[in-house]
Amino acid sequence: MVLARRMLSLPTYRLPYVIEYLGGSIDDHHNPLADARAVVDVVGRLAVANGASSLDELTRSAGVQVGWMARGIYKGSVAISRGGDSRLVQPALNLNADADGYLFGRVVVFTGTLMSMIRQIAWEECARIGATAEKDTTKRTNVLVVGDINPAVLRPGSNVTGRTRRAFELQAGGQKIEVMTEDDFLRCLSGKPLAGAEALLSEVI
Known part of the structure; x- marks a missing residue:
């Protein structure tokens, strides 16, 4: 969602809308596995559209810091404000x-x-x-x-x-x-x- 908001201009950033806008589809929205696969598809399509060859390259170009998880810790991805x-x-x-x-x-x-x-x-x-x-x-x-x-x-x-x-x-x-x-x-x-x-x-x- 953070990448989509930074890289696309859409009326809504709900997963089904974003994936459809990028030319993909999701068959069983809210099914955890289907949603996870759709997210991977979104990131892949954003990378292709922006000529990025890795997640790190994509997030740097979009101005996004990737989050991480560990036991008892959750840090979500954030958009990095410039200025x-x-x-x-x-x-x-x-x-x-x-x-x-x-x-x-x-x-x-x-x-x-x-x-x-x-x-x-x-x-x-x-x-x-x-x-x-x-x-x-x-x-x-x-x-x-x-x-x-x-x-x-x-x-x-x-x-x-x-x-x-x-x-x-x-x-x-x-x-x-x-x-x-x-x-x-x-x-x-x-x-x-x-x-x-x-x-x-x-x-x-």
Whole structure:
């Protein structure tokens, strides 16, 4: 998914759509073996399309750091941002965005490293669904998306990012700021309902 988001421009990055776009197919989506084979096919087709002869060459060209697993440890693949937040460009809001979308009309701030996309793409995805992304947590902020931060550490006195700390301060002053994981954010982009997004700051305050 990280490679597809970096290398393709698609309306959705669900596995069946990506594999079909690249000229392949998947017969039994959600079957673990079928999904695994489809992922291998996607990576192979991306490599061929970009003239890469190895996974390492493909990920370097796409600006992606491959994740890894060990006993009790999982580090997902991440898109490597070049230049950080300083080069972010505010995209134009989609005037035809669904007004009933969960994030429509909201001001979103990201903190931590996103696994699925670089920050600029996250901003563009916000604009696509009618939300405004901003760099810093302010009195306008009402959604904070946490990337590779363990939600369990989001409590007063914890060693958290400056954006999260500022969110605590605003929350204490009565501002409503919803905190959601990257997975929740991706569900919002796909138009999927949230069973109850994580209002973690509200709970700890």
